[in-house]
Amino acid sequence: MRYTAQPAFVLHARPWRETSLLVEVLSFDHGRIGLVARGVQGPKRQPLRAALQPLQWIRFDAVQTGELARLTAAEAVDVAPRLAGEAMLAGFYLNELTLRLAPRQDPVPELFEAYAQARARLAADEPLGWTLRRYERDLLEALGFGFDWSNDGEGTPIDPAARYRLDPEYGPRRVLSDRGHGDRSSAATGRALLSLASDQHPEADDLPGLRRAMRGLLSHYLGPRGLKSWEMLAELGRVAPRAKADQAGGGD
Template sequence: MRVEAQPALVLHARSYRETSLLLECLSRDHGRIGLVARGVRREKSRLPRGLLQPLQPLNLGWVGNGELVTLTSAEASAGPLPLRGERLYSAMYLNELVLRLCARGDPHGDLFGHYLLCLQRLADGEPEGWTLRRFERDLMDLLGYGIVLDRECRSGADLDADAEYVYVPDAGPQVWRGENGVFRISGAALRALHADVMPSAAHCAELRRLMRMLLQHQLGGAYLNAWALSTPSMARSER
């Protein structure tokens, strides 16, 4: 199979053999792909190594079938996204999330559009935590994990903004009945995420805990490296 001028971004790059790079990319029409950039680490490589890095929108070409294909062309489609500091950490978190949850070769519908929009929102200075929660919600929906945010999973009743719930993975929110030692989340926070309306700071913090719990469940209990990053503002970390 030969592909030309496919919109994509690099999620991760590492050295491969003596002169090449192994790239994990997210493409618009083909989902996550593994690309071998052969000879790109040579001094006179015909491929632009400097472009093959995260946050640089690209048009890529490749040839081949299977788990790894060969990169044949790479051109910038726009300038690199201007992310610095905490927002750069958040972008790396997005990349790790996609790498860990998305299999190669599955386009997952509008994933590329959601991913690019999230990066653009981070670059534009939109609220960091809320931007990440929206992407996590959309990613889980596209992957078929569909989190329930609008009704109580046992009764089917609409969520009460003034009530507290216990969220059961693979089921949904259940009314909290006074159990000890469980994570509780307000109906107002769940309804805000469902309606795509930014909630209060306290409810954003509840949603952060919820999404981490649900993502960890889908990861089989494993942690993302980004969750352990130490930064000056770890106390208010949005990841």
């Protein structure tokens, strides 16, 4: 198969052998594709290396003869978002989640569009948590794993005052009591689910529960091996309080 001027977003790139890169992209017409970019070292190849950085939107030519396609040309369509700090970590999460769940060579144009929107929101410095929750919702929908966020698994309208955990087979499942404290700690408010359904920013107090509930749902599809970005976020959460304590004159 030959790819010509195929639009794609770069998800991941790593060195291979002495002068090449192994690159994963999310393309519009063919889904996720693995590419071998040969001979990208040297000053004359700098524009090509720059075009193969994560989050970059490109057009590429390649020839598919096996599991990986041989890249023959690539050019940047725009300037990739300049992210730093937590926004950079959010971009890493966006790419890692897509890389893990998007199937190889299975066209999912809805996922391509969802990724493009999330990337634009990161570039526009929109709220990170809400940007990621919307992308998680849209990714699951594009891959056929989504459900109605305004009703539970039995078709009963979501109660904004109740709490729900997200069952991958059933959909939102109401948590009825405090007996399963673990269930409630990983549950989202009905108000947060209705915000997802209407694409309206949730109340700030609803976002942590929504994040935990979505993580539980995604873990079902990711399997026992989680995401490196989750580990990095956990470490960031441990470091931040220590940093604040040090600034206040505390410490370990």
